Amino acid sequence: MYCYSLVVFSLGIRRSILCPAFPDLVVDIVQSIVEIVSCGDSQDPQLFERFMEYQVLAEFVRVLRICTDTGIQAPFLQYLSIFIQNIENYCFSNDHINNIIAHPFNFGCGDLDPYYISFLRAVSSKVNIGIISILVKVHGVRYCSFLPVTLYSAALKFSQRSERMIQAAVRAITLNLYKVSDDLVLQFLSTPPVSDYFSNLVWRLKEQCSHLDGHVHALKERFTDHGWKELLLEAxxxxxxxxxxxxxxxxxxSCLSEAVALSLVNFLIFPILGRLLKTQQSDVSCLLPNFFCSYIYSYFSQG
Known part of the structure; x- marks a missing residue:
């Protein structure tokens, strides 16, 4: 029953793509396919075989290439995020997931961004040694189209965004990939220019310390409730x-720990300590960075 429904909807999505007058039909069919895969796997063990046989993922890629309306792409990515959580490892053996990640979406329009980053987060939660082994066995090592590389690169494009939801998703994606413990992935992550991400994190931390220093100095001159709230927010x-x-x-x-430690020492701790050594003042602007250097050292030394 589930296999039959999957066949019907997979044929339906091929026809609906060719009917731009009914854009909502595409989303409805994708939703139905996701529900079939999510609910039917435990009922019909042949479901995923039929899913692969009828190249449903390839049809998903075609949907994105033809339907450029963000009003369709946003819910489409939402259903894909649900779908990713229910597929087997061998569904990653082709480049379809990779192609969806690398698709040139028109970000900044509507609500597409959070749906896309949620999709990336769902994919990252599935990446493991098993998937890496399948990808290497089928495709060999091609960094330009290697799924973890594409996924990590896509996530870092959002690393400077200020929205808390997007920030949390980027951190979850990167940590998921760091935990894969694959030599190929770690080599990519710890090699410049990709490893510059760690130094950028520390540079941002340094700027935040500077902003906090400014808030403290301003409060020293004139205390206000608004200034106090801003200080707590920066902290x-x-x-x-x-x-x-x-x-x-x-x-x-070790390669990741070393990259973070070197960035902290070279771009945060040494510059701040050098600044303290050059000045004879003991005002707040000197004491606050000194405090944070001590705090960072004690925090990380706890293991």
């Missing part, structure tokens, strides 16, 4: 960044 951002860096180190991969 929360710094603590959040430190927790993320600690999570990266806690993964336990």
């Amino acid at each position: 929360d951002k710094i603590v959040d960044e430190i927790y993320y860096l600690k999570d990266i180190i806690s993964v336990g991969e």
Whole structure:
């Protein structure tokens, strides 16, 4: 029953793509396919075989290439995120998931961005040694189209976004990939220019410390409730960044820990200590960076 329904809907999506007058029909069919795969796998063991046989993922890619309306792409990505959580590893053996990730979406229009980053997060949660082995066995090592490479590169494009949901998703995606513990993936992550991401994190932390320093200095001159709230907000951002860096180190991969540690020392701790050595003042602007250097050292030294 489930296999028959899958065949019907897979044929339906091929026809609906050719009917631009009914864009909602595409989304409805994709939703139906996702529901069939999600609910029918436990009922019909041949479901995924039929899914692969009828190249349903390839049809999903065709949908994105033809339907450029973000009003269709957003719910489409939402259903794909659900779908990804229910597929087997061998569904990653072709480049269809990779092609969806690399699709040139028109970001910044409507609500597409959070749906896309949620899709990336769903994919990252499935990446493991088993999938890496399948990809290498089928395709060999091609960094330009290697799924973890495409996924990581896509996620980093959102690393400077200020929305909390997107920030949390980017961190979850990167941590999921750091935990794969595959030599090929780690080599990619720890090699410039990709490894510059770690130094960028520390540079951002340094800027946040500078902003916090400015807030403290301003409050010293004139205390206001608004200024106090701004100070607490900046402090929360710094603590959040430190927790993320600690999570990266806690993964336990020496190449990642070394990259984070070197960035902290070279771009945050040494510059701040050098600044302290050059000045004879003991005002807040000197004491606050010194405090954070001590805090960071004590926090990470706890293991």
